Structure formats: C-alpha cells, structure tokens
Amino acid sequence: SQELEQSPQSLIVQEGKNLTINCTSSKTLYGLYWYKQKYGEGLIFLMMLQKGGEEKSHEKITAKLDEKKQQSSLHITASQPSHAGIYLCGAEPGGSNYKLTFGKGTLLTVNP
Amino acid sequence: ETGVTQTPRHLVMGMTNKKSLKCEQHLGHNAMYWYKQSAKKPLELMFVYSLEERVENNSVPSRFSPECPNSSHLFLHLHTLQPEDSALYLCASSQRTATDTQYFGPGTRLTVL
Numbered sequence: 001s002q003e004l005e006q007s008p009q010s011l012i013v014q015e016g017k018n019l020t021i022n023c024t025s026s027k028t029l030y031g032l033y034w035y036k037q038k039y040g041e042g043l044i045f046l047m048m049l050q051k052g053g054e055e056k057s058h059e060k061i062t063a064k065l066d067e068k069k070q071q072s073s074l075h076i077t078a079s080q081p082s083h084a085g086i087y088l089c090g091a092e093p094g095g096s097n098y099k100l101t102f103g104k105g106t107l108l109t110v111n112p
Numbered sequence: 113e114t115g116v117t118q119t120p121r122h123l124v125m126g127m128t129n130k131k132s133l134k135c136e137q138h139l140g141h142n143a144m145y146w147y148k149q150s151a152k153k154p155l156e157l158m159f160v161y162s163l164e165e166r167v168e169n170n171s172v173p174s175r176f177s178p179e180c181p182n183s184s185h186l187f188l189h190l191h192t193l194q195p196e197d198s199a200l201y202l203c204a205s206s207q208r209t210a211t212d213t214q215y216f217g218p219g220t221r222l223t224v225l
Binding site for chain 1: 118142152153155157168204213214215216217218219221
C-alpha cells in the first residue's frame, strides 16, 4: 500500500518568514492533494496537483509536484498567524480513484 | 467548507451506549465518506458510498454501522464501542468517486469512556 511521509512533523516560524513542507510518496503519484486542518476540525481543501512539474498557487501558498521524485512541496511565503494549522497531503494510489492515502500531517505554528 | 455539516460536534459515550453520527452535504455530490482520525496516525478511510451504495468497507469492526439513506445524508451508527475508538470522525463528500476533490465536514470528536 502507498505511504506518504511528511516532513517536518512540526515547524515553528516567525511571522513573515518563508517555509516549505514536503510530502514524499512510497509509490508513483497519480494525484496529490493538500489540505489544511485547524486542530480538532475538518480539512480545508487547498489545491490538487496531477501532472509532473505542475505548480499551483493560492494566495501566498504554492505547491509543486515532482513526479520523478514522487514528492510534492508546499511553500508559504511571508507566513502569517492565519497560516497556522496542520497541513496534510493526500494521494491517489493508481487504480483506486477515491481511496486517498494521507500523510500524518505537519503542524505549523507561526509566532507573531 | 461549510457545504458539509456534521452533528454532534462532540460526543461522550459509555461502552454500552448506542449513538449515531450524522453528516449532511449541501453540494449536490454523489459520493460520501467516513474517515477516522486518531492522534499521531494518518487519516483512515472507513466507508465510501457512491449513489447511496456502499462501495468500500475498509475492514472496519461491525460495531460501526454506516447508513446512507440518500445522496445528501450519511450516518454512522455506533454500539458497544471501545475506548480505543475515541477519535475525530470526519465525513467528506465528492461529486463522484472518480478523481474528484473530497470536501470535509468539521468532524465529531468522540470520546468512549
């Protein structure tokens, strides 16, 4: 079965700093989702990447997909306290189009 | 995503109780999902319904019983749970099950005493 490893597990940054979160898959990536979760709440969809080399942006958050490395990165520019939360990546195993596998998440804290 | 609502938001129950979790989606989607999120573990898919038919039962114990009476509503009936079942239970929906983005509800925080 596919496994997703996220790094780092947790991250504390000063407001205004840039940061990157990585998601590495044990198998080929067919689709990669990024979600954000506030503690104890539901997941908020951020973006989905499907093609190798694809890059998408939403406000100050940019995600890229590197198919060869079986990896995706999420980059936040000029972080703000509102960016704090848990970032989860989810991926579609080949042949199972709805059975998303998720990483354990990266806890981001942004200090004002 | 306010299109998916869940009730109750918090639930405390004893091991002999019977309770139900409710999920409702207002997005016109045809697929609905139950996930379990435990501390320090990845999100675990429990059940998937597509057009009110169960298409996935991910080796979930029978003390969890899902019900999907129509494409907008999903229930999770709970009975004789164990303390290790304490977790955040998340409902999600998508347009179809084929490569469509899943939108999540706020979750029900369940504590089993």
